[in-house]
Amino acid sequence: MRGVVLASLLVACGGGGQSLPNGGAAGAGGEPSVGQVGDGGAGTNDDPEPQLSQADLTLLRGLSPDDLPPPPADPSSAWSDAADAATFGQRLFFDARFSGELLDGDNDGSPNALGSRGDVGKVSCAGCHLPDHGFSDARTIRKQISLAAGWGLRRAPSLLDVGQSRLLMWDGRRDSLFSQVFGVLESEVEMNSSRLYAAERVFENHRSAYEAIFGALPPLDDVARFPALSAAQTGCRALDNDNKCIGHGRGSPGDAAEFDGMALADQDAVTRVWVNVGKAIGAYERRLTCGKAPFDAWMQGDRDALSRAAQRGAGLFVGKAGCVTCHAGPYLSDEKFHNVGLQPRVVATVFIDANDPGASVGITRAQVDPLNVIGKYSDGDDGRLPVKLDDTYTGAFRTPRLRCVAERPSFMHTGQFAKLDDVIDFFDRGGDSFGFPGTSELSPLELTPRERADLVAFLQTLSGAGPAAALLAPP
Numbered sequence: 343m344r345g346v347v348l349a350s351l352l353v354a355c356g357g358g359g360q361s362l363p364n365g366g367a368a369g370a371g372g373e374p375s376v377g378q379v380g381d382g383g384a385g386t387n388d389d390p391e392p393q394l395s396q397a398d399l400t401l402l403r404g405l406s407p408d409d410l411p412p413p414p415a416d417p418s419s420a421w422s423d424a425a426d427a428a429t430f431g432q433r434l435f436f437d438a439r440f441s442g443e444l445l446d447g448d449n450d451g452s453p454n455a456l457g458s459r460g461d462v463g464k465v466s467c468a469g470c471h472l473p474d475h476g477f478s479d480a481r482t483i484r485k486q487i488s489l490a491a492g493w494g495l496r497r498a499p500s501l502l503d504v505g506q507s508r509l510l511m512w513d514g515r516r517d518s519l520f521s522q523v524f525g526v527l528e529s530e531v532e533m534n535s536s537r538l539y540a541a542e543r544v545f546e547n548h549r550s551a552y553e554a555i556f557g558a559l560p561p562l563d564d565v566a567r568f569p570a571l572s573a574a575q576t577g578c579r580a581l582d583n584d585n586k587c588i589g590h591g592r593g594s595p596g597d598a599a600e601f602d603g604m605a606l607a608d609q610d611a612v613t614r615v616w617v618n619v620g621k622a623i624g625a626y627e628r629r630l631t632c633g634k635a636p637f638d639a640w641m642q643g644d645r646d647a648l649s650r651a652a653q654r655g656a657g658l659f660v661g662k663a664g665c666v667t668c669h670a671g672p673y674l675s676d677e678k679f680h681n682v683g684l685q686p687r688v689v690a691t692v693f694i695d696a697n698d699p700g701a702s703v704g705i706t707r708a709q710v711d712p713l714n715v716i717g718k719y720s721d722g723d724d725g726r727l728p729v730k731l732d733d734t735y736t737g738a739f740r741t742p743r744l745r746c747v748a749e750r751p752s753f754m755h756t757g758q759f760a761k762l763d764d765v766i767d768f769f770d771r772g773g774d775s776f777g778f779p780g781t782s783e784l785s786p787l788e789l790t791p792r793e794r795a796d797l798v799a800f801l802q803t804l805s806g807a808g809p810a811a812a813l814l815a816p817p
């Protein structure tokens with residue numbers, strides 16, 4: 343029966359010059375309604391026929407072009423699509439030797455932690471972006487926010503299709519893949535390390551691979567110019583009650599110690615090593631994709647690829663529920679920042695970040711970041727960084743891409759929802775009414791229980807096969 347349903351869609355599309363494969367006979371046009379054409383064999387009260395209009399189909403087409411577009415060109419890195427850089431970046435992504443000491447006592451040596459308090463060299467990118475879990479954090483206890491050297495406040499986003507995003511992080515505070523790696527390295531709650539220590543480790547462990555791609559490393563073994571730091575010395579020694587470093591991490595700008603003591607040209611040379619590491623890792627990240635999903639197969643004529651519930655959900659997504667206003671395009675994100683009025687709840691047993699200002703602060707930070715896309719470490723700018731911010735950025739977060747969404751261990755920037763049903767309930771009630779900065783853009787949707795279930799069924803059809811197995815482990 344679903345075959346008949348789809349055939350009617352195809353006919354309907356044919357008139358508009360956007361016909362789907364196996365499109366069948368040229369259509370008569372007119373407002374398509376699958377119910378009209380169905381043979382009556384399948385729709386039941388519990389599981390009625392989807393009713394998709396021409397307008398719905400046009401909008402759905404926007405979510406599922408014949409070919410999913412590759413990441414847009416990234417002028418910030420001259421190596422963004424270089425194969426040798428991507429392979430090198432893949433190795434670096436799994437390398438924990440750049441990291442300093444684990445500070446938080448919750449590091450108890452259990453499988454939920456990366457080691458025990460006081461351990462060094464335990465945190466790699468893959469420690470929070472787990473390749474077998476869509477590059478999300480399914481390791482940390484409760485699978486909401488991440489524990490590395492300490493606790494972060496936001497959920498680790500999936501890295502699948504991250505190459506589609508130009509403004510990164512939930513709040514847009516990084517505007518390139520290459521600069522993003524500095525935050526991880528020098529955060530006291532992530533790698534708790536420094537660019538000086540990391541550059542020395544590149545020299546020690548990756549010299550030939552680095553130099554083959556980026557040219558000669560500075561003489562990082564010359565300790566008169568580049569003071570040697572140990573894993574126990576790099577970064578921060580202790581956290582205060584707000585999980586911030588007491589004092590300043592050693593080996594990075596502002597340390598009034600090893601880094602600040604170097605000649606300016608040597609400081610710059612050290613920064614450039616980690617910039618190039620970021621460009622290599624970025625080239626790898628651009629290869630991580632969710633891939634074509636059952637939804638795309640259905641759009642291209644595979645009649646059995648979606649259940650009736652998922653088809654109805656597709657119609658709701660672009661219709662009554664209005665999801666497509668923000669979750670637009672082939673990756674189901676407009677890549678913009680929206681306030682959806684999320685009242686943060688306790689996650690990972692104790693944490694609550696009730697006053698997260700989101701993009702208003704994040705993008706302001708990117709604007710003044712010496713590592714940003716208009717700065718000297720970038721190989722080019724495409725105007726991605728907004729110049730002016732209005733009030734709508736307050737409490738706003740970047741619309742998440744939704745391909746492979748059902749595989750994520752938890753949802754929203756806080757990770758406070760464990761199930762997609764919770765997310766749909768949230769949007770259905772128009773978000774929360776208070777307890778977040780800024781003004782919410784949402785209003786209640788008044789969905790029926792079946793409509794809510796249909797939307798979940800649709801979201802579950804967005805999962806592709808994920809990246810090739812060769813990309814899921816060190817090369």
Ligand code: HEC
Pocket residue numbers: 435465466467468469470471488489490491494496497498499500501504507509510511512513519522523526527531532533623627
């Ligand atoms: C301690 C866990 C942790 C580690 C280790 C970690 N990340 Fe993340 N990652 C996060 C979290 C949390 C965020 C979101 C933070 C935010 O928005 O404030 C994030 C965000 C990102 C983003 C932005 C994604 C997007 O959609 O905007 C990228 C890219 C990324 N990480 C790559 C990396 C790379 C590369 C490494 C290693 C150099 C790394 N991460 C190490 C937790 C981690």
Ligand code: HEC
Pocket residue numbers: 659663664665666667668669679680681682684739740741742744747750752753754755756762765766769770783784797801
């Ligand atoms: C006004 C823009 C907007 C609309 C409309 C909207 N979303 Fe979202 N969506 C967002 C933003 C922004 C977030 C992240 C918010 C946060 O974490 O604080 C989000 C988060 C999500 C998530 C969680 C993804 C993740 O990785 O955590 C899902 C699933 C989702 N939306 C689905 C939907 C569905 C289904 C609809 C329609 C019922 C919808 N959204 C409507 C902007 C929107």
